Amino acid sequence: MRRDDGVVPPSTVRVPQEERTRAMRARLMEATVELLVERGFAGTSTTLVSGRAGVSRGAQLHHFPTKNDLVVAAVEHVTDVRGAELAAAAERGLPRGDRRTRAVLELLADHFTSPVFTAALELWVAARTDESLRAAVVPLEQRVGRQTHRMTVELLGADESRTGVRELVQATLDLVRGLGLADTITDDTDRRRRILDRWAAALDQALAPGSAS
Amino acid sequence: MRRDDGVVPPSTVRVPQEERTRAMRARLMEATVELLVERGFAGTSTTLVSGRAGVSRGAQLHHFPTKNDLVVAAVEHVTDVRGAELAAAAERGLPRGDRRTRAVLELLADHFTSPVFTAALELWVAARTDESLRAAVVPLEQRVGRQTHRMTVELLGADESRTGVRELVQATLDLVRGLGLADTITDDTDRRRRILDRWAAALDQALAPGSAS
DNA sequence: GAACAAACAGTCAAGCCTGCTTGTTTCTTG
DNA sequence: CAAGAAACAAGCAGGCTTGACTGTTTGTTC
Numbered sequence: 359m360r361r362d363d364g365v366v367p368p369s370t371v372r373v374p375q376e377e378r379t380r381a382m383r384a385r386l387m388e389a390t391v392e393l394l395v396e397r398g399f400a401g402t403s404t405t406l407v408s409g410r411a412g413v414s415r416g417a418q419l420h421h422f423p424t425k426n427d428l429v430v431a432a433v434e435h436v437t438d439v440r441g442a443e444l445a446a447a448a449e450r451g452l453p454r455g456d457r458r459t460r461a462v463l464e465l466l467a468d469h470f471t472s473p474v475f476t477a478a479l480e481l482w483v484a485a486r487t488d489e490s491l492r493a494a495v496v497p498l499e500q501r502v503g504r505q506t507h508r509m510t511v512e513l514l515g516a517d518e519s520r521t522g523v524r525e526l527v528q529a530t531l532d533l534v535r536g537l538g539l540a541d542t543i544t545d546d547t548d549r550r551r552r553i554l555d556r557w558a559a560a561l562d563q564a565l566a567p568g569s570a571s
Numbered sequence: 572m573r574r575d576d577g578v579v580p581p582s583t584v585r586v587p588q589e590e591r592t593r594a595m596r597a598r599l600m601e602a603t604v605e606l607l608v609e610r611g612f613a614g615t616s617t618t619l620v621s622g623r624a625g626v627s628r629g630a631q632l633h634h635f636p637t638k639n640d641l642v643v644a645a646v647e648h649v650t651d652v653r654g655a656e657l658a659a660a661a662e663r664g665l666p667r668g669d670r671r672t673r674a675v676l677e678l679l680a681d682h683f684t685s686p687v688f689t690a691a692l693e694l695w696v697a698a699r700t701d702e703s704l705r706a707a708v709v710p711l712e713q714r715v716g717r718q719t720h721r722m723t724v725e726l727l728g729a730d731e732s733r734t735g736v737r738e739l740v741q742a743t744l745d746l747v748r749g750l751g752l753a754d755t756i757t758d759d760t761d762r763r764r765r766i767l768d769r770w771a772a773a774l775d776q777a778l779a780p781g782s783a784s
Numbered sequence: 785g786a787a788c789a790a791a792c793a794g795t796c797a798a799g800c801c802t803g804c805t806t807g808t809t810t811c812t813t814g
Numbered sequence: 815c816a817a818g819a820a821a822c823a824a825g826c827a828g829g830c831t832t833g834a835c836t837g838t839t840t841g842t843t844c
């Protein structure tokens with residue numbers, strides 16, 4: 359038996375157990391997302407996850423009794439992380455003038471083509487035909503959806519009190535979701551760029567203070 | 572051994588073998604789509620398909636040597652059928668005036684929330700992580716995508732020679748794809764209606780002869 | 785420092801899925 | 815009408831996955 363294989367801190371070092379537990383859960387969830395992206399939901403066996411995370415099978419089953427528990431927790435975890443990253447990126451630098459809308463769309467499109475989206479897609483599709491999974495995914499999705507919507511409204515500086523504005527923002531999010539889906543099996547970057555260019559123009563026109571719905 | 576269980580024509584009746592073969596393939600493909608919708612890709616075992624189709628396992632393997640062959644053929648089959656239905660529906664009745672755009676969107680949205688879309692979604696997601704499956708799905712998807720695009724342009728009466736029009740049509744299709752995805756785990760009918768109302772307005776404004784990109 | 789609880793490691797059995805193999809029926813061709 | 819080829823039926827074996835079980839180590843509390 360080797361003691362130190364470079365992954366897990368050797369037990370001779372005193373580390374608070376709570377901290378180790380947290381790290382172990384994090385490794386499990388991250389390994390899960392990686393495998394979700396690489397192999398899809400069905401291809402993500404719990405054995406594979408524990409192997410990649412460097413966590414024993416027993417420990418894994420202790421933290422996440424079932425595969426569904428593990429996968430839902432993993433997607434929720436990375437979604438939160440990614441949401442924070444997105445907010446930070448928006449905070450850092452967004453142009454102020456008429457190029458702002460386009461920049462926001464770029465940010466959203468990046469988000470909806472990231473590994474996080476891919477993992478979430480796998481989860482959605484799996485949840486469609488798995489009752490218990492869906493029960494966990496639907497509320498998660500609603501929460502994340504509302505959050506994303508709120509952020510988009512803010513970034514675009516849209517006035518939701520005007521009729522139709524809310525729907526336009528939602529349409530924008532559904533559009534990037536559709537674009538994200540198209541990008542999963544084919545590299546769609548060029549086409550996406552042109553579409554977003556055009557949609558940014560249409561959006562600016564529709565959101566402009568002067569236009570009526 | 573029962574002879575006539577009401578599913579397969581009894582062999583005492585003389586039916587051209589070519590016809591029986593065709594019917595058997597059709598039953599297999601239809602059962603595949605049904606199961607794809609009900610249970611997802613991973614849940615669609617070949618045994619289940621042959622059972623539901625009333626076809627022996629040997630016959631199934633004769634027609635479709637692998638699961639991938641079967642699934643791709645099935646989705647292609649229903650896609651063609653559905654495409655024809657859609658064209659027929661468009662042919663029958665579409666308003667002429669300013670409500671035409673909205674009606675076209677309705678048609679598209681119906682298409683992208685139908686069982687056919689669900690089955691195709693399962694196939695896409697599965698193909699993402701299965702090399703051989705993707706090799707078959709990508710060309711199929713391109714063919715269908717181009718066809719849908721062409722039809723949409725025609726139905727909308729859009730002038731693709733103008734810059735940006737092509738991109739708006741594509742955006743519309745990506746939007747309904749995104750809406751279709753959202754509809755798979757939650758009933759999204761009301762929200763979709765409002766979004767499409769608003770999108771139709773934006774589209775009419777952007778496609779109007781007078782507007783510049 | 786001793787006892788108790790939680791976390792963890794490794795093994796195992798049951799169940800299922802895929803596709804191959806063997807044997808039978810039906811159609812076609814000379 | 816006979817023989818060969820194609821289509822079809824059914825069973826089966828190998829491989830994999832899931833989650834449960836048993837025993838050990840680590841941390842906490844009195």
